[in-house]
Amino acid sequence: MKQSLIFAWRNLWRNKRRTIITISSIVFAVMIASLMRGVQLGSYDKMLNDAIKSSTGHLSIMDKDYWESKTLINSFEYTDELDSLIRSDTHLSIRAPQISSGCLASSGRNTRGVLIMGVEPEIEDQRSGLRSKIVEGKYLDRDSEGVVIGGMLAKYLHLKVGDSLVVLGQGYMGMTAAAELEVVGLYHHPMAMIDKRFIYTNLNTASELFYMDGRLTSVDLVLDDYHDLDLAMTKYVDALDTTVYDIRSWKSMNKVLLQQIESDNFFGKIIIGILYLVIGFGIFGTVLMMVMERRREFSVMMALGLRSSKLVRIVLAETIMMGIIGALIGLALSFPLIYYFHLNPIPLTGDNAEIYREFNLEPILEVAIKPLSLLRQFVIVLILSIVAAIGPVNSIGNFNFVSIIRGRE
Amino acid sequence: MIVQLAWRNIWRNRVRSLSVVLAISVGLFGTLFVSAISHGMINRIIRSTIDNNISDIQVHSEEYVISEELSDVFLKEDVQPVIDANSGVIESYAYRVRVEAMASSANGSYQVTVLGIDKEREIMVTSIHELIVEGEYFDTETKLKEICVGRKLVEELDVRLGSKIVLSFADVEGNIMYESFKITGIYKSNHSEFDKVTTYVLQEDIIPILKTGTSNFHEAALRVSEDHLDHVYSNLKQELPGFEVKRWFEINKTLRAMSSMMDLSTFIMITIVLIALIFGVINTMLMVVMERRKELGMLRALGMNNYLIGRMIVLETVFLSIIGGVLGNALTLFAVKWFGSRGIKYESAAEGLEQMGMGDTLYPELAVQTYLAITLLILVTALIASIFPVRRVFRQNIAETLRT
Numbered sequence: 066m067k068q069s070l071i072f073a074w075r076n077l078w079r080n081k082r083r084t085i086i087t088i089s090s091i092v093f094a095v096m097i098a099s100l101m102r103g104v105q106l107g108s109y110d111k112m113l114n115d116a117i118k119s120s121t122g123h124l125s126i127m128d129k130d131y132w133e134s135k136t137l138i139n140s141f142e143y144t145d146e147l148d149s150l151i152r153s154d155t156h157l158s159i160r161a162p163q164i165s166s167g168c169l170a171s172s173g174r175n176t177r178g179v180l181i182m183g184v185e186p187e188i189e190d191q192r193s194g195l196r197s198k199i200v201e202g203k204y205l206d207r208d209s210e211g212v213v214i215g216g217m218l219a220k221y222l223h224l225k226v227g228d229s230l231v232v233l234g235q236g237y238m239g240m241t242a243a244a245e246l247e248v249v250g251l252y253h254h255p256m257a258m259i260d261k262r263f264i265y266t267n268l269n270t271a272s273e274l275f276y277m278d279g280r281l282t283s284v285d286l287v288l289d290d291y292h293d294l295d296l297a298m299t300k301y302v303d304a305l306d307t308t309v310y311d312i313r314s315w316k317s318m319n320k321v322l323l324q325q326i327e328s329d330n331f332f333g334k335i336i337i338g339i340l341y342l343v344i345g346f347g348i349f350g351t352v353l354m355m356v357m358e359r360r361r362e363f364s365v366m367m368a369l370g371l372r373s374s375k376l377v378r379i380v381l382a383e384t385i386m387m388g389i390i391g392a393l394i395g396l397a398l399s400f401p402l403i404y405y406f407h408l409n410p411i412p413l414t415g416d417n418a419e420i421y422r423e424f425n426l427e428p429i430l431e432v433a434i435k436p437l438s439l440l441r442q443f444v445i446v447l448i449l450s451i452v453a454a455i456g457p458v459n460s461i462g463n464f465n466f467v468s469i470i471r472g473r474e
Numbered sequence: 475m476i477v478q479l480a481w482r483n484i485w486r487n488r489v490r491s492l493s494v495v496l497a498i499s500v501g502l503f504g505t506l507f508v509s510a511i512s513h514g515m516i517n518r519i520i521r522s523t524i525d526n527n528i529s530d531i532q533v534h535s536e537e538y539v540i541s542e543e544l545s546d547v548f549l550k551e552d553v554q555p556v557i558d559a560n561s562g563v564i565e566s567y568a569y570r571v572r573v574e575a576m577a578s579s580a581n582g583s584y585q586v587t588v589l590g591i592d593k594e595r596e597i598m599v600t601s602i603h604e605l606i607v608e609g610e611y612f613d614t615e616t617k618l619k620e621i622c623v624g625r626k627l628v629e630e631l632d633v634r635l636g637s638k639i640v641l642s643f644a645d646v647e648g649n650i651m652y653e654s655f656k657i658t659g660i661y662k663s664n665h666s667e668f669d670k671v672t673t674y675v676l677q678e679d680i681i682p683i684l685k686t687g688t689s690n691f692h693e694a695a696l697r698v699s700e701d702h703l704d705h706v707y708s709n710l711k712q713e714l715p716g717f718e719v720k721r722w723f724e725i726n727k728t729l730r731a732m733s734s735m736m737d738l739s740t741f742i743m744i745t746i747v748l749i750a751l752i753f754g755v756i757n758t759m760l761m762v763v764m765e766r767r768k769e770l771g772m773l774r775a776l777g778m779n780n781y782l783i784g785r786m787i788v789l790e791t792v793f794l795s796i797i798g799g800v801l802g803n804a805l806t807l808f809a810v811k812w813f814g815s816r817g818i819k820y821e822s823a824a825e826g827l828e829q830m831g832m833g834d835t836l837y838p839e840l841a842v843q844t845y846l847a848i849t850l851l852i853l854v855t856a857l858i859a860s861i862f863p864v865r866r867v868f869r870q871n872i873a874e875t876l877r878t
């Protein structure tokens with residue numbers, strides 16, 4: 066075995082240029098594939114994390130009909146019992162009770178449809194970093210009865226900090242909800258939807274506005290450790306009456322996002338598949354050449370009594386060595402790049418940034434470090450080099466060495 | 475003669491030539507087909523946005539574009555003569571009033587955009603009337619005010635065809651008005667977000683409530699064939715001072731950006747695959763010249779000049795690439811034709827696709843220029859790939875090669 070390996074290694078360097086070209090092609094493919102996957106998986110992670118942390122939570126407790134029809138009729142009473150249950154849970158990093166409902170907001174003669182988010186200011190800041198997005202005025206504090214609104218909405222409604230806006234909507238049980246609220250701050254949010262449509266206010270203010278009287282539309286829970294999800298799910302399902310409450314996991318709340326990710330991921334994999342296929346043909350050509358140009362040499366060795374299986378082993382070892390070297394160099398070269406971009410996400414500008422905003426995504430390209438995905442590139446290259454070698458290597462067994470040596474073939 | 479020689483040479487080792495041809499054609503087919511699918515998606519979004527929503531050209535008053543206030547209307551009489559003057563190239567047009575409102579039912583409320591339309595004229599501009607899945611497009615014998623809403627909004631408000639919903643909005647003086655409408659038509663486009671927020675009512679029903687005036691409108695939507703788009707645009711711009719005339723890609727800026735981003739990513743993908751191909755082709759051609767060392771040395775010894783030999787090897791590479799290129803293009807052309815008319819159902823991601831406005835079926839399509847550009851790129855690739863092997867031949871010492 067050792068001898069075969071030495072043979073194979075020396076054979077590789079008999080035609081340096083060819084070996085280098087083949088290895089470069091593998092390096093190229095591995096680099097492109099791992100960078101592409103890094104960017105793709107990174108952006109999926111970002112999308113999901115953003116969605117989980119700032120909008121849905123890992124788990125959300127709501128009325129059993131709320132998910133299907135998000136109206137205040139389908140709100141639930143936030144009982145002390147429920148409160149103590151959630152407060153006693155030590156695995157949570159965020160507990161966010163909220164009231165959200167659509168409304169008309171107007172100022173002077175201008176009116177816009179908006180979404181009122183009644184939140185606990187500190188918790189909301191933890192979730193979405195809203196405080197740091199304030200560009201004018203100040204953020205909500207515990208007792209303020211004002212609202213913070215997006216810069217774009219302020220522009221439409223001709224509002225400045227200190228002005229007041231009138232909100233008008235439907236409260237719990239269909240009562241008319243109306244109030245005049247002061248704008249205490251303006252925020253700039255990268256997602257257009259939030260900048261244009263969201264109005265944040267204190268939970269109490271929203272509760273009064275909509276006559277909620279202790280009712281909530283949902284309590285979102287973010288776990289310390291994502292792996293505790295199933296455990297937490299069972300805990301809440303057991304503890305709560307499921308004919309009244311619905312306990313939703315982030316997967317069912319982000320179904321559409323997951324599907325978009327799935328379809329994007331599918332195309333990404335296809336592209337990489339094509340790339341490897343093309344490289345595979347290249348390896349096939351190289352192995353074919355390695356066998357064909359050494360026909361005489363092999364035939365002589367076989368005539369001297371070397372079994373063809375040994376030759377097959379040597380050629381296979383040569384191919385696998387090329388694969389391993391290529392994959393290792395590829396990974397070694399791409400890792401610093403991935404690591405760099407992982408630490409320094411690439412901000413998008415201009416038109417591309419607009420597209421991201423249009424789909425309510427933050428215009429940033431994040432690159433993920435996924436050891437498993439990198440390992441997968443390695444395995445793919447190995448399998449590829451073995452598969453590409455099968456055809457040419459097989460032909461060794463069929464050599465008619467007598468006529469090859471005589472120069473008839 | 476050299477051409478013939480090169481052509482015959484590539485068939486001397488079929489397995490090898492075929493492996494190169496296959497690599498090129500499969501690589502091309504894969505990349506092209508994937509980009510055809512993404513182009514199909516984007517074009518579908520663009521077309522349905524134009525057809526269902528924004529039309530080719532929109533005219534607003536200058537103020538409306540800035541503040542979108544209800545009072546920023548224009549007088550129909552100011553615009554009509556200009557449209558009439560260009561009637562040869564404007565295919566159709568419609569005037570609309572627009573207002574942001576809150577739609578409420580007993581079960582909930584949702585923010586919507588209400589478009590006050592002219593029943594007859596709107597048909598000629600948008601295709602909403604073709605997308606009606608339940609009820610009629612403003613055709614029922616009801617005394618109530620009619621509203622046509624999207625399937626998604628119906629689900630959101632938990633109402634049915636025939637239900638009444640209340641629209642609340644501010645009129646031109648800033649008074650909040652409540653008005654109930656009967657749902658007489660439900661439409662479904664391939665963009666669920668659009669369906670959720672866009673509703674249609676008749677102008678005669680909404681204008682008196684808004685008090686904006688009977689011949690005052692917020693927007694004029696125009697359909698113009700693609701060839702006349704820029705021409706009509708510049709005419710209108712010139713003849714309508716004080717108005718903001720915009721083409722579809724100026725109204726929805728992301729559409730064209732998406733399309734060009736897709737072009738760019740197609741180009742990057744193809745470049746990556748072509749680079750991957752270069753490695754394979756170089757190796758194959760190196761093998762070809764190494765194998766024919768003696769033969770090539772003999773030719774040179776007999777007085778064939780380097781230029782001719784170089785040309786022969788370049789031609790061989792080019793032939794291989796062209797065969798692969800033609801095959802890959804043909805495969806793509808066929809697959810795009812086949813699936814382009816039938817569509818590829820993508821059930822498992824339907825909701826996600828519909829939210830982005832792509833419907834649940836993918837229709838691949840590819841512009842002719844892409845095929846041409848690809849063919850050119852392959853030729854360039856072949857030329858680059860043949861440099862190494864040719865140099866290799868020239869470096870060989872003729873006497874050496876012949877002696878061994």
